[in-house]
Amino acid sequence: MKEETIQLLNVNPGVGNGRLSKYKFEIYRDAILKAVADCPDGIALKDLFSAVREQLPDDSTHKLGKLRWHVMTVKLHLEAIGMIKRLGSSPQILISGPAQ
Numbered sequence: 001m002k003e004e005t006i007q008l009l010n011v012n013p014g015v016g017n018g019r020l021s022k023y024k025f026e027i028y029r030d031a032i033l034k035a036v037a038d039c040p041d042g043i044a045l046k047d048l049f050s051a052v053r054e055q056l057p058d059d060s061t062h063k064l065g066k067l068r069w070h071v072m073t074v075k076l077h078l079e080a081i082g083m084i085k086r087l088g089s090s091p092q093i094l095i096s097g098p099a100q
Contacts, residue, residue: 008073009080018073024064028074031055033096036084042093045086048075 004022035051036043043051052071056064064070075094078084087093 006077008077010076011079012076015076020070020073024070025074025077027056027064028052028070029078032071032075032078033083036094036096040095042087042095045075045092045094048094 005019006022006025008018008020008025010017031052032048034055035048038051049068049071053067056067075084079086079097082097084094085097087095
């Protein structure tokens, strides 16, 4: 049986969209949304990686692929659909968007 995938969007114009397995997408989406929600004043992008990593089971990293790539890809998708939004560009701070 073919694995179900999600067509990803990107908030940055002109950047190609990729696909990600629904299984991985949901794990990373939920971890990112929780990390952002846990910081009502916003979470710095540099801190998002460790916040997501803390939520993943210890034995899952080999199944889930490269953490930084997946976090960035799913983060950009969540920005594109309005679930999170960024404040500023350096340092980039993420907050919950109006869609939550």
